[in-house]
Amino acid sequence: MNRHINKVAVIGSGIMGSGIACHFANIGVQVLLLDIVPRELTEAEKAKGLTLEDKRVRNRLVNDSLTKALKSKPSPIYHKDMASRIQTGNLDDDIARVAEVDWIIEVVVERLDIKKQVFEKLDAHRTPGTLISSNTSGIPIRFMNEGRSDDFQKHFCGTHFFNPARYLKLFEIIPGPKTDPEVLEFLNSYGEKYLGKTSVVAKDTPAFIGNRIGIFSIMSLFHAVKEMGLTVEEVDKLTGPVIGRPKSATFRTVDVVGLDTLVHVANGIGENCPDDERKELFQLPEFIQTMFDNKWLGSKSGQGFYKKVSGKDGKSEILTLDLDSMDYRSRKKASFATLELTKSVDMVIDRFPILIGGKDKAGEFYRQTLGALFAYVSHRIPEITDALYKIDDAMKAGFGWEHGPFQIWDAVGLDKGIALAQEAGQEVAAWVNTMKDKGVNAFYEVREGATYFYDIDAGSVERKPGQDAFIILDNIRESKAVFKNSGVVVEDLGDGILNVEFRSKMNTIGGDVLAGLNTAVDMAEKDFRGLVVGNQAANFSVGANIGMIFMMAVEQEYDELNQAIKYFQDTMMRMRYSDIPVIAAPHGMCLGGGCELSLHADKVVAAAETYIGLVEFGVGVIPGGGGSKEMTLRASDTFQKNDVELNVLREYFLTIGTAKVSTSAYEAFDTGILQKGKDVVVVNKDRQIATAKAYASLLADQGYTRPVERTDVKVLGKQALGMFLVGTDSMQAGKYISDHDKKIANKLAWVMAGGDLSEASYVSERYLLDLEREAFLSLCTERKTLERIQHMLQKGKPLRN
Structure with missing residues (x-):
């Protein structure tokens, strides 16, 4: 049957429930968010003369929870207007409304x-055939549907979102004893296609897949810390970005999630997995028990492994817990010789052979923890899943690991991984040796652009399912490359469409790019039909190579700098005015030059999680790669009869002047960087390149014709320039901006006004580009601009001078 999800009910409005409700609103679904009725009035409600029968009181818990969620940072909602898709209510007055929805999520x-009580009420009101699921993180599904109707049990399963629901991609689906396979198939597809998740069907085992492996990994580290005499800072240094994990690494992540949450899951695994060969690891080390008893739970309690305090000078300081004394102390810098060896290795996966070969404490740490991890994940098959790739998918999507355990094992080599497990006092599961005996020496391989994995049940290498909707650049980069230099690889995506993949550091845009x-x-113009500019790194592009600009400016090589900026501008115009459609596919950070590139594409296919903006003010310049020109052009196109053109x-x-960066692709429509009716957003980033390719092909099929360069851009001349100059004078006088901020803003004003033309006039794009380049170059002669660029290069953050 064809199912359609137009409305969902979310039962429970806590952090997780509100987050799930917001994410369904993000994708256009109507949401009914319900919670319990308060048992007593607050003092404020008493003062207002309200009673427990008042609707405001009865919905207080749900409304307060949703309001708190919408104010939280990072936001659970793509755009504030999307919150209107959420209706609130309570479980006493509004539970009958669940009959209207297509999916109920507890x-x-x-x-x-408590869950069984809630399900009993829901069973009495839900419409037969309605999907119903629990977001439990570990309670067995088979226990929750006991006593429920046959239709309930047929349509019931676990659907475990990870917190925060908008940002973490893992979506575990756990069948109950009577769950209809059609339900699982639908949810698996819906999670990936509509919710933008990595859907993983798990078995009904304690903590399922993600938390079972993730909590083991954390508990293993907890025990290793004391055994190896490591500090909190050292472990976070070893378990962060250097191995493709989040910046929060281990201890900072626990502080954010909450130590009580981790202890709850760890205790659940320890109590409910009597046959786990490493069950002793889920017993809390003494220092964790002490923290738990003292309620040092992390951010929620004000202190955990880290503690923020204010000094006598009013400045805040982050202290670190000393695991020996259990007192807080100033933070110490962590460094290891082994990590220094990986600094020149850009690809995280290529670092692991170096890390396990280290001769210092870091090398010992990696050998011990990775060996234990390899052994553990091998023994979880077939207990928690039958397919090894599901473990890797779960860890990448739920815990933010760049590579899953079996991918890391492949990186160090099958035999080496077995040896590491043995050095850690463990043995790998028998199936690993069986695989080796069959002559299969890797868990994964790539053939013709597709990923294959070792299927344990089949005893052979099989194609990983679900890849048809994706284009994975890692899989085609070598076999489909038609051009490469140090900055890019150009791949043939098939069907006459090329892709330009940035490969520079942080995907900065320099000469090679x-x-x-x-x-x-x-x-593409000669032999193909269209072009996509896209990559699958963490960020699309952080902008132009400001290091190159800084060196030219310091050496006063202004002619060379002028040519470099003109080359950037000309390249953007080449993209805009070519014989083939050009599609930009931004995601993550898309700043400065990356944003300018997107502005000049025929169409933008943006990932929902795209943080895009023109941020050049932060380094003391204006957008010089066509961005200032393009925003002037877009303002001109927005002018309508009777509009106040100056306001537009x-x-x-x-x-530009406030360096606005959207917190989602949807917010970029408000700033005019994305254009309604032209640009599109995809929720699942994994589908982005394939979607961009489809649009390039569609435009080509429709008979794409090169656009004509614009000569009809309306600029307002002295009228606009006067307005801007008065505004910057006021801002400076009020101490809102510095003298240099004013100078930059006035340069931008000159460009966007079209110079000091005596009246509104129509000018060409080339005219505006010349103004833009002149302004950019003049700012590069300013000492304070050079100070800003240098500070950004050295500190990674803007300088206000």
Whole structure:
């Protein structure tokens, strides 16, 4: 049957429930969010003369929870207007409304007795055939549907979102004893296609897949810390970005999630997995028990492994817990010789052979923890899943690991991984040796652009399912490359569409990237039908190579700098005015030059999690790669009869002048960086390149014709320039901006006004580009601009001078 999810009910409005409700609202679904009725009035309600029968009181818990969630940072909602899709109510007055929904998701407290009470009420009101699921993180599904109707049990399963629901991609689906396979198939597809998740069907075992492996990994580290005499800072240094894990690494992550949450899950695994060969690891080390008893739970209690305090000078300081004395002390810098050896290795996966070969404490740490991890995950098959790739998918999507355990094992080598397990006092599962005996020496391999994995049940290498909707650049980069230099790889995506993948550090845009873009356009015009500019790194691009700009400016090589900026501008115009459609596929950070590139594409296919903006003010310049020109052009196109044109232009000016960066792709429509009716957003980043390719092909099929360069851009001249100059004078006088901020803003004003033309006029794009480049170059001669660029290069954050 064809199922459609137009409305969901979320039962329970805590952090998790509100987060799930917001994410369904993000994708356009109507949400009914319900919670319990308060048992007593607050003092404020008493003062207002309210009673327990008042609707405001009865919905207080749900409304307060949702309001708190919407104010939280990072936001659970893509755009504030999307919150209107959420209606609130309570379980006494509004439970009958669940009959109207297509899916009911229970997110109440993790107590089986309470969940069963809630399900009994829901069973009495839900419409037969309605999906119903629990967001439990560990309670067995088979216990929760006991006593329920046959239709309930047929349509019931676990659907475990990870917190925060918007940002973490793992979506575990756990069948109950009577769950209809059609339900599992639907949810698996819906999670990936609509919710933008990595859907993983797990078995009904304690903590399922993600938490079973993730909590083991953390508990293993907890025990290793004391055994090896490591500090909190040292462990977070070893378990962060250097191995492809989040910046919060281990201890900071526990502080954010809450030590009580971790202890709850660890205790659940320890109590409910009597046959786990490493069950002793789920016993809390003494220092964890002490912290738990003292309620040092992390951010929620004000202190955990880290503690923020205010000094006598009023400045805040982050203290670290000393695991020996259990007192807080100033933070110490952690460094290891082994980590220094990986600094020149850009690909995280290539670092692991170096890390396990270290001769210091870091090398010992990696050998011990990875060996234990390899052994543990091998023994979890077939207990928690039958397919090894599901473990890797779960760890990447739920815990933010760049590579899963079996991928890391492949990186160090099958035999070496077995040896590491043995050095850690463990043995791998028998199936690993069986695989080796069959002559299969890796868990994964790539064939013709597709990933294959070792299927334990089949005893052979099989194609990983679910890849048809994806284009994975890692899988095609070598076999489908048609051009490469140090900055880009150009791949043939098939069907006449090329892709330009940035490969520079942080995907910055320098000379090699610009040369690659020009070459790709040339190739596409000659032998192909369209071009996509996209990559699958953490960020699309953090902007132009400001290091190169800084060196030219310091050496006063202004002619060379002028040519470099013109080359950037000309490349953007080449993309805009080519014979083939060009599609930009931004995601993550898309700043400065990366944003300018997107502004000049025929169409933008943005990932929902795209943080895009023109941030050049932060380094003392204006957008010089066509961004200032393009925002002026877009303001001109927005002018309508009877509009106050100055107000329209000012909004576009402020987008640049305040260095606005959207917190989602949807917010970028408000700033004019993305255009309604033209640009599109995809929720699942894994589908982005394939979607961009489809749009490039569609435009080509429709008979794409090169656009005509614009000569009809309306600029407002002295009228606009006067407005801007008065505004910057006021801002400076009020101490809102510095003298240098004013100088930068006035340069931008000159460009966007079209200079000091005596009246509103129509000018060409080339005219505006010349103004833009002149302004950019003049700012590069300013000492304070050079100070800002240098500070950004050295500190990674803006300087206000």
